[in-house]
Amino acid sequence: MSALVIDGLTVVFGAFRALDGLSLAVDPGEVRAVIGPNGAGKTTLLDAITGITRPRSGRIRLDDGRDLTRASEAEIARAGVRRKFQKPSVFPALTVRENLALGCGPDCPARERPARLARALAETGLEARAAVPAGALAHGEKQWLEIGMVLASEPRVLLLDEPVAGLSDDETARTADLIGALRRPDRAILVIEHDMAFVEAVADRVTVLHEGRTLFEGAMAGARADARVIEVFLGR
Amino acid sequence: MAEGPGRFGLVALLLWAASLVASPALAAGAPLDRGAFTTALCGDGAVQGTAVEGILHASAEAESGDVAWAGTVLRALLERRLTCLGGSALLLDRAGAADGRDAATGAVRPVAGGRAPVLGLRQRALAETASGAASLLTGSGVAARRAGLATLERRITSVPEALLLRAASAETDPGLKVSLAALAQSAALSSADPARRLGAIRAVSESPSGAAFSRLSALKADPAYGSDPAFRGTLDAALARVARAVSIGDGLAVLYNGLSFASILFMAAAGLAIIFGLMGVINLAQGEFIMIGAYATYGVQEAFRRLAPPAWLDAYLLAAIPVAFLAAAGVGIAIEALILRHLYRRPLMSLLATWAVSLLLINGVRVAVGSQNLQFAMPPYVSGGVPLYADFVVTWNRLFAIAFAAVTLVLTLVILKRTPLGLDIRAVTQNRDMAACLGIRTRRVDRLAFGFGSGLAGLAGVALCPIYSVNPGMGATFIVDSFMVVVLGGVGTVVGTLVAALGIGGANVLIEPLYGAVAAKVIVLAGIILFLQRRPEGLFAVRRRR
Amino acid sequence: MSGALDLSPGVPAARRPGPSLGGDPLLAGLVGLVLATALALVLLQPAPYLVNLVGQLAAFAILAVSLDLVWGYLGILSLGHGLFFAIGGYVCAMHLLAHAYAVTGTPPDLMQFMGWKSLPVYWTGLTSAPYALALALGLTAAVAFVFGLASFRSRVNGVYFSIISQALVYVAMLLMFRNDTGLGGNNGMTGFSRLFGWPMGAPGVVTGLAVATLLCLAAVLVGARVLVASPLGRRMLACRDDEARLRTLGYGTTRLKLGIWCLSAVIAALAGLLYVPQVGIINPRVLSPDLSIEIAVWVAIGGLGRLGGAVIGAVAVNALKFWLSAAMPEAWPFILSGLVLVVVLGLPNGLLDLAALRLKPTWLRRAGSRP
Structure with missing residues (x-):
C-alpha cells in the first residue's frame, strides 16, 4: 500500500x-x-x-x-500533502511562532496547537527566535523555519x-x-x-x-x- | 393672364411664351426672339413671370448662345442693372451707370429716361432659377456651374427634367455630373408621367443612400401610392431595397469606425503591454503620452506655418510622425530614469507614481498651452473621403489612422522579432534573472523599452489628431479602454494586444448604436471580467517559469 | 532580507501590529484624539463651517481606513473604492430627498427635471432611514461580492486587479452621468432639506453629523485594529506577502480576500453615506477614476499598512486641499503630484517614516528604507 x-x-x-x-x-x-x-x-x-x-x-x-x-x-x-519550497518561503511580516501557527494549517485542532508549535520550535532549534519576525532571520534559519512550518502540520x-x-x-x-x-x-x-x-x-x-x-x-x-x-x- | 394688356406686343409675346411652355420641342433649334424676351422683362409681373418660366423651359433645348445671353440678362435684372427704355432694355455694367448696352443689339446708349423693372417675389424666384439654369448650362468654370446647380436645387420642383439631363450630358466635371444625375432623378420622381416616375423610382433605388430613402419615403404621401397598385408595388420594392443597402452601408461604416478606434487603441495599448510584460508596471500616464504626441504634432504644424513655405504646410502631419515619437519616447525615458527605476519591486506604488506624472503632464500643458481644443489644418490626404457603398464613406482621416496602426504593428513586430533590442526585450520579459545572468543589461533594456512603448503612444497621438479633439485631458478618453486591451490581450504579446484592441474597439462601436455608449462600456467590461474567469492570463500570455 | 522582499512586491516591508490596542500607541492616540474632538465639538460649539469641515475630514478618514485594510493588509490595491463610497452616498441622497419630500411635500428638483409625477419604483421605502442604511450597505456588499468573487476566483491580482477596479468605477461614472438612471444624471442630487425631520442647516444637525462621523471613525479604527491584530489579521498579512504559499498551507485565500474586500467596501459605503449630508450634494464626479486614485494617495502619503497612517494621510491631504483650493487652485495638482512622488520615492511608509525613523527596531528601519 x-x-x-x-x-x-x-x-x-x-x-x-x-x-x-x-x-x-x-x-x-x-x-x-x-x-x-x-x-x-x-x-x-x-x-x-x-x-x-x-x-x-x-x-x-x-x-x-x-x-x-x-x-x-x-x-x-x-x-x-505539504511542500517545502526551494526558495525559503516564510512570511516576513510574521514572527517565527506565527509562521509556525500558520503552518499548522486551518484544520489544526486548537488543543494540539501549542504542543505542535513547541515541538516544531524544538526540532528546528528556533526556540530562542520564536518572537522574531521571520524577515529578520538568516537564510539557513528561514530554511529550518519553513521545514518547521511543514512539520507543524504533521503531513x-x-x-x-x-x-x-x-x-x-x-x-x-x-x-x-x-x-x-x-x-x-x-x-x-x-x-x-x-x-x-x-x-x-x-x-x-x-x-x-x-x-x-x-x-x-x-x-x-x-x-x-x-x-x-x-x-x-x-x-x- | 387676367391682367390688362401690356404696352408692347403683348399678344405676340403670349403666343411665343405659350408655344415654349406647351412644347419645348417646337423651340428646338429655333433662335430665341431676344427682343421679345427683353420687352417681356420690362412688362408687368404676369408677363415677366410667363417669360422667365418660358426661358427656363426653353433652356433645355435652346442654343447655348441664347441661353448664355438670357443668363446675362436675367442676372442684370436680378442685380438691378437692367433698364427699360422705350421698347428695349439696356444692360448696365453696374447699377446706376450712365450708359448701357442694348440687350438685344449690343448698341451703347445713355440710360437717361429709362426705368428699372420691379420684380415680385415669385418672379424673382423664377428669375433666379432661370439664371441658375443658364449658369449651369453655360457657365465657364466648374464653380459657376456648381453655384448654378445649387440655385436649381432650392426650387427643384420647378426645374424641367430635360434641362437637368441636358446639363448632365454636357457636364465635364465628374463630381458635378454625379450630382446632376441624382438631381435629375429626383426631379423625375415628381414627374407627371407615371412611366417616368416608375423609372425614376427604380433608378433612385439603384444608388441607395439615406437621402434616397427619405426621398422615396416622401412619395408614400403621394395620392398615387393609394390609387395605383403598380406605383405602390414599385415604390415598396424600391424602399425595401434601399433600406437593406443602407443598413449594410451603415454596418460597414460602423465596422470602419470600429477599426479606426481599434487602431488608436492598439497603438496606445501596444506600448502598455510591452512595458507591463517587461517590468510589471502599468503606466497610468500612457494617455498623456498620447497627448504629448498630439501636442508635438501641433508644434510641428506651427513650426511649418512660421518657417516653411506655405506649400509645404500639408506635409506637417507626416513630418510630425518622428517628432511625436521622439517627444513621447524622450519624456518616457526621463520618467523611467527619474522615477520608475526606483520602483521595480513595487508595481502598485509605480501605479501611483505614474498617476502623479499624468497629473503633472496634464496640468503642465494646461498652464503652458491652455486647456482649449487645438485647431489643426487638415491636409488633403486626411480630409474628405470616397463614398463606397450607400452612405458608407471611406474617410481619409480614419484610413490614415488605420494605415498608421498597421505600419506601427509591422514595425513593432520587426523590432521585437528581428532586432537585438527586441531579442533582449523578449528575453527579459520571459526570465529577467536568467537574462541578467547572460549579460543582458536589463535596466538599459527596461529604459529603451519604456521609451519605445511611450513613443508608440506618441504615434497614436499623431494618428488621432485628424479624428478626435486635442486638449490636455484627451488621454482620459482612451486610457481605460487601452488598459482593458492589455488585460484582455495578455501581457507582453503584440498579437494579443492587436486581437484585443480589435475586439474591444469593435465591440464598443457595435454595441453603441444598439444600446448607447455607456451600455457598450458596461457590456465590454462585464465581458472582460467573464472572460478572465476562463483565461486569467488574457488571450495570449507569454509563459513564464514560476 | 532580500528574499523576504522578493515575495512582497506590492507592499513595502511589513508593519506588524502588536497584540493589543495598547501595542499601537499611534492608533490609540488617534482614537483618543478623535473622541476628544467629538467632545470638543459638542462642548465648544465652534463655527458651523469648521464643524462641517471636521465632519468631512472624518468621513474621508473612514474611507482611507477602508482602503488601507485591503491594500495595506491584504495587498489588494483598489482603484475603484470611489464606487462603494458613491453607493453609500447615492443611497443616502435618495433617502434624504425622499424623506424631505415626505415631510415637506415639496417634490425634489430631480422630479421636476425629469418630469416625473412620482418617484420611480426603486425609490420605494427609502423614506425609511433604517431601510436606506440597509440598502446602502447591502447593495455595496453585493456589488463588492460579485466583483470580488469574479476577480479573486480567477486569481486576478496585483496591477491587473487595480486597473480592472478602475474600469469598474469609470463605467459606473459613465452610467451615472446618464439622466435616465433616475438618480440625477449629470447634476446629481442636491437640495437636501431635512434629516430625521430636522432642518438640514441647523447648527445642532451640523454638529450631530460631524460627531456621528467622528464616532464612526473611532469605531471603525478600533474594529479594524481588532481585526488586524487577530489570527485572521495574521492570515491577511501572510496572504499579502505570499498568497500562493498561504494556499499551499491549506488556506483558501479566495474566501479570505472576498470577506475582507466586502468588509472594506461596506466601510467605504459608510463613509459615503456620512459624507453626503455634510456636503449637501452628490454627483457622478465622485465616481471619477482620479478621485479613487486620490484615496490611495492619502493612504500612501499617510503610511501604507498602518491604520493610523491612513487617517493622518486623509486628514493632512484633504486639509491641505481645502486650504489650497481656495488660496491657489492652479497650484494644487502640482503640489499633490509632487507629494505623491516624494512619498513614493523617498518615504515608502509615508509621513510616518519622518516620525518613526528613530523609534523603530533596527530590522524594520532597514526594511522600511529599502526602495
Missing part, C-alpha cells in the same frame, strides 16, 4: 512535455529522492502534486484513495524541493539529520535534490527522471552503476 501514487502523469506546456506519462509510488515511511538533470521535470512534478500546475492526463492519489488530481492547492494541503506526504540548495556543508549536514528525524512510519517523504552526497545520506530509494520519464528507480548505489543514468548525467 503506497502513501502517494502517481499514475501516468502528463504535463504539457505548449508543445513541451514536461512530464510524459510518469508513474511513481512512494510508500509510507519511505524517503524517496527524485534526481535528474535540469529540465527533467522534477519541479514540475512537485507543482503537479501540490496543485499549482494542472496535468493534462494521469492521476495523483493518496493511500486512502483520495484523488488530488483536480483538487485546489488548499485542499491538497489540507489532505496532508502524511512531505515534499522537499532542494532543501540544501545554497546551504553550507555544516547546514547541509544538519538538514540531513533533520530529515532523518522527520521520517515516520506513516509518512512518505519525497526529496528533490542535486546534491548526490546528501541524497545518498537521506534517501531509501531514488527515482531518476529524464525528459519527463522515469529512467531508473532503485537504490542509490544502483543508480550510480546504471549506464543510462551515467550517460544522462555526464553526457557520455
Whole structure:
C-alpha cells in the first residue's frame, strides 16, 4: 500500500512535455529522492502534486484513495500533502511562532496547537527566535523555519524541493539529520535534490527522471552503476 | 393672364411664351426672339413671370448662345442693372451707370429716361432659377456651374427634367455630373408621367443612400401610392431595397469606425503591454503620452506655418510622425530614469507614481498651452473621403489612422522579432534573472523599452489628431479602454494586444448604436471580467517559469 | 532580507501590529484624539463651517481606513473604492430627498427635471432611514461580492486587479452621468432639506453629523485594529506577502480576500453615506477614476499598512486641499503630484517614516528604507 501514487502523469506546456506519462509510488515511511538533470521535470512534478500546475492526463492519489488530481492547492494541503519550497518561503511580516501557527494549517485542532508549535520550535532549534519576525532571520534559519512550518502540520506526504540548495556543508549536514528525524512510519517523504552526497545520506530509494520519464528507480548505489543514468548525467 | 394688356406686343409675346411652355420641342433649334424676351422683362409681373418660366423651359433645348445671353440678362435684372427704355432694355455694367448696352443689339446708349423693372417675389424666384439654369448650362468654370446647380436645387420642383439631363450630358466635371444625375432623378420622381416616375423610382433605388430613402419615403404621401397598385408595388420594392443597402452601408461604416478606434487603441495599448510584460508596471500616464504626441504634432504644424513655405504646410502631419515619437519616447525615458527605476519591486506604488506624472503632464500643458481644443489644418490626404457603398464613406482621416496602426504593428513586430533590442526585450520579459545572468543589461533594456512603448503612444497621438479633439485631458478618453486591451490581450504579446484592441474597439462601436455608449462600456467590461474567469492570463500570455 | 522582499512586491516591508490596542500607541492616540474632538465639538460649539469641515475630514478618514485594510493588509490595491463610497452616498441622497419630500411635500428638483409625477419604483421605502442604511450597505456588499468573487476566483491580482477596479468605477461614472438612471444624471442630487425631520442647516444637525462621523471613525479604527491584530489579521498579512504559499498551507485565500474586500467596501459605503449630508450634494464626479486614485494617495502619503497612517494621510491631504483650493487652485495638482512622488520615492511608509525613523527596531528601519 503506497502513501502517494502517481499514475501516468502528463504535463504539457505548449508543445513541451514536461512530464510524459510518469508513474511513481512512494510508500509510507519511505524517503524517496527524485534526481535528474535540469529540465527533467522534477519541479514540475512537485507543482503537479501540490496543485499549482494542472496535468493534462494521469492521476495523483493518496493511500486512502483520495484523488488530488483536480483538487485546489488548499485542499491538497489540507489532505496532508505539504511542500517545502526551494526558495525559503516564510512570511516576513510574521514572527517565527506565527509562521509556525500558520503552518499548522486551518484544520489544526486548537488543543494540539501549542504542543505542535513547541515541538516544531524544538526540532528546528528556533526556540530562542520564536518572537522574531521571520524577515529578520538568516537564510539557513528561514530554511529550518519553513521545514518547521511543514512539520507543524504533521503531513502524511512531505515534499522537499532542494532543501540544501545554497546551504553550507555544516547546514547541509544538519538538514540531513533533520530529515532523518522527520521520517515516520506513516509518512512518505519525497526529496528533490542535486546534491548526490546528501541524497545518498537521506534517501531509501531514488527515482531518476529524464525528459519527463522515469529512467531508473532503485537504490542509490544502483543508480550510480546504471549506464543510462551515467550517460544522462555526464553526457557520455 | 387676367391682367390688362401690356404696352408692347403683348399678344405676340403670349403666343411665343405659350408655344415654349406647351412644347419645348417646337423651340428646338429655333433662335430665341431676344427682343421679345427683353420687352417681356420690362412688362408687368404676369408677363415677366410667363417669360422667365418660358426661358427656363426653353433652356433645355435652346442654343447655348441664347441661353448664355438670357443668363446675362436675367442676372442684370436680378442685380438691378437692367433698364427699360422705350421698347428695349439696356444692360448696365453696374447699377446706376450712365450708359448701357442694348440687350438685344449690343448698341451703347445713355440710360437717361429709362426705368428699372420691379420684380415680385415669385418672379424673382423664377428669375433666379432661370439664371441658375443658364449658369449651369453655360457657365465657364466648374464653380459657376456648381453655384448654378445649387440655385436649381432650392426650387427643384420647378426645374424641367430635360434641362437637368441636358446639363448632365454636357457636364465635364465628374463630381458635378454625379450630382446632376441624382438631381435629375429626383426631379423625375415628381414627374407627371407615371412611366417616368416608375423609372425614376427604380433608378433612385439603384444608388441607395439615406437621402434616397427619405426621398422615396416622401412619395408614400403621394395620392398615387393609394390609387395605383403598380406605383405602390414599385415604390415598396424600391424602399425595401434601399433600406437593406443602407443598413449594410451603415454596418460597414460602423465596422470602419470600429477599426479606426481599434487602431488608436492598439497603438496606445501596444506600448502598455510591452512595458507591463517587461517590468510589471502599468503606466497610468500612457494617455498623456498620447497627448504629448498630439501636442508635438501641433508644434510641428506651427513650426511649418512660421518657417516653411506655405506649400509645404500639408506635409506637417507626416513630418510630425518622428517628432511625436521622439517627444513621447524622450519624456518616457526621463520618467523611467527619474522615477520608475526606483520602483521595480513595487508595481502598485509605480501605479501611483505614474498617476502623479499624468497629473503633472496634464496640468503642465494646461498652464503652458491652455486647456482649449487645438485647431489643426487638415491636409488633403486626411480630409474628405470616397463614398463606397450607400452612405458608407471611406474617410481619409480614419484610413490614415488605420494605415498608421498597421505600419506601427509591422514595425513593432520587426523590432521585437528581428532586432537585438527586441531579442533582449523578449528575453527579459520571459526570465529577467536568467537574462541578467547572460549579460543582458536589463535596466538599459527596461529604459529603451519604456521609451519605445511611450513613443508608440506618441504615434497614436499623431494618428488621432485628424479624428478626435486635442486638449490636455484627451488621454482620459482612451486610457481605460487601452488598459482593458492589455488585460484582455495578455501581457507582453503584440498579437494579443492587436486581437484585443480589435475586439474591444469593435465591440464598443457595435454595441453603441444598439444600446448607447455607456451600455457598450458596461457590456465590454462585464465581458472582460467573464472572460478572465476562463483565461486569467488574457488571450495570449507569454509563459513564464514560476 | 532580500528574499523576504522578493515575495512582497506590492507592499513595502511589513508593519506588524502588536497584540493589543495598547501595542499601537499611534492608533490609540488617534482614537483618543478623535473622541476628544467629538467632545470638543459638542462642548465648544465652534463655527458651523469648521464643524462641517471636521465632519468631512472624518468621513474621508473612514474611507482611507477602508482602503488601507485591503491594500495595506491584504495587498489588494483598489482603484475603484470611489464606487462603494458613491453607493453609500447615492443611497443616502435618495433617502434624504425622499424623506424631505415626505415631510415637506415639496417634490425634489430631480422630479421636476425629469418630469416625473412620482418617484420611480426603486425609490420605494427609502423614506425609511433604517431601510436606506440597509440598502446602502447591502447593495455595496453585493456589488463588492460579485466583483470580488469574479476577480479573486480567477486569481486576478496585483496591477491587473487595480486597473480592472478602475474600469469598474469609470463605467459606473459613465452610467451615472446618464439622466435616465433616475438618480440625477449629470447634476446629481442636491437640495437636501431635512434629516430625521430636522432642518438640514441647523447648527445642532451640523454638529450631530460631524460627531456621528467622528464616532464612526473611532469605531471603525478600533474594529479594524481588532481585526488586524487577530489570527485572521495574521492570515491577511501572510496572504499579502505570499498568497500562493498561504494556499499551499491549506488556506483558501479566495474566501479570505472576498470577506475582507466586502468588509472594506461596506466601510467605504459608510463613509459615503456620512459624507453626503455634510456636503449637501452628490454627483457622478465622485465616481471619477482620479478621485479613487486620490484615496490611495492619502493612504500612501499617510503610511501604507498602518491604520493610523491612513487617517493622518486623509486628514493632512484633504486639509491641505481645502486650504489650497481656495488660496491657489492652479497650484494644487502640482503640489499633490509632487507629494505623491516624494512619498513614493523617498518615504515608502509615508509621513510616518519622518516620525518613526528613530523609534523603530533596527530590522524594520532597514526594511522600511529599502526602495
